[in-house]
Amino acid sequence: MATPEELTQTVHDALSGEPRIDLRRHPIRLGVEWGDLVMEGEVEDVAAKKLALERAAAVPGVDRIIDKLRVRPARPMTDGEVRQHACDALLGESALRHVGVRSRDGSEVRELRVAAPGSRGGTIEVRVEDGVVTLDGDVGGLGTKRLAEVLAWWIPGSRDVVNGLGVDPREQDNDGEIAEAVRIALEKAPFVEAGNIQVATRNSIVTLTGVVPSQEQRHMAEMDAWYVWGVDRVVNQVRVVH
Structure with missing residues (x-):
C-alpha cells in the first residue's frame, strides 16, 4: 500500500499530464x-475541476475524494449577490415557472415562489457560502435538475455548484437525457448562436460539432456543456467560420 506521500505524488503526476490543468498558475x-x-x-x-477529479479518481489507491476545488470566478461577488442572482435566474426561467424557489441565508429561509398546485414541479432551495452555490430540494425531472445547475454556473461570482437536487419520481438517466440537457443549455445561452451546433453523447462524454462565428463562442459553448450535471468530458470539434 502506498504511503500518503507516495499517493499524493502519483496524483500530482497524473494531474500534470492533463493539458487543461495548469498547476503552475493554479496549484492544487x-x-x-x-x-x-x-x-x-x-x-x-x-473543465479543469472536473478533469482534475477524474484524473485523481483513476489513480490506484484513491477510493474517496474530498473535493475542495473552486473555480476562479469571472467576477468577484458577495455570497448575498450570488444568492440573489441565482434566485432571480430560477424565477426568471420560463421552463421552471412551475417550480418553487426558496432562498436560505443561515437559518433564515425566504419562500420566493410556491410550487404550482398539482404541477409536481418541486421546490429548489438556494444557499451560498464562499461563492459555492448549493441547490437542495426535490424537482420533477432530470431536465429541471440540470437546467438549475447551468443557471447557477452562469452567475459570474459562482466558484462551484453543489447540485443536491433529488428527482421525484425517479428517472432512469442515459446519454440521451444528457445530450438533450446540453442542447437546451446551448439554446438558452445568451451569447452562443446554437443553431449550427450539434450535440452527441456517449458514456457521458459530450461531443460538439458544427460552426460558430468566433473563438469566444466556441469556448463558451464548450463551457456550457461542461456545466451540465452528469457530463464527464467534452470533446469540442466546433469550427470557427467568420
Whole structure:
C-alpha cells in the first residue's frame, strides 16, 4: 500500500499530464485525511475541476475524494449577490415557472415562489457560502435538475455548484437525457448562436460539432456543456467560420 506521500505524488503526476490543468498558475494542494484524498485550490474553469477529479479518481489507491476545488470566478461577488442572482435566474426561467424557489441565508429561509398546485414541479432551495452555490430540494425531472445547475454556473461570482437536487419520481438517466440537457443549455445561452451546433453523447462524454462565428463562442459553448450535471468530458470539434 502506498504511503500518503507516495499517493499524493502519483496524483500530482497524473494531474500534470492533463493539458487543461495548469498547476503552475493554479496549484492544487493534495493531502490525505483518514485515507481520503483531499484536493484543494482554485482552478481556471469547470473543465479543469472536473478533469482534475477524474484524473485523481483513476489513480490506484484513491477510493474517496474530498473535493475542495473552486473555480476562479469571472467576477468577484458577495455570497448575498450570488444568492440573489441565482434566485432571480430560477424565477426568471420560463421552463421552471412551475417550480418553487426558496432562498436560505443561515437559518433564515425566504419562500420566493410556491410550487404550482398539482404541477409536481418541486421546490429548489438556494444557499451560498464562499461563492459555492448549493441547490437542495426535490424537482420533477432530470431536465429541471440540470437546467438549475447551468443557471447557477452562469452567475459570474459562482466558484462551484453543489447540485443536491433529488428527482421525484425517479428517472432512469442515459446519454440521451444528457445530450438533450446540453442542447437546451446551448439554446438558452445568451451569447452562443446554437443553431449550427450539434450535440452527441456517449458514456457521458459530450461531443460538439458544427460552426460558430468566433473563438469566444466556441469556448463558451464548450463551457456550457461542461456545466451540465452528469457530463464527464467534452470533446469540442466546433469550427470557427467568420
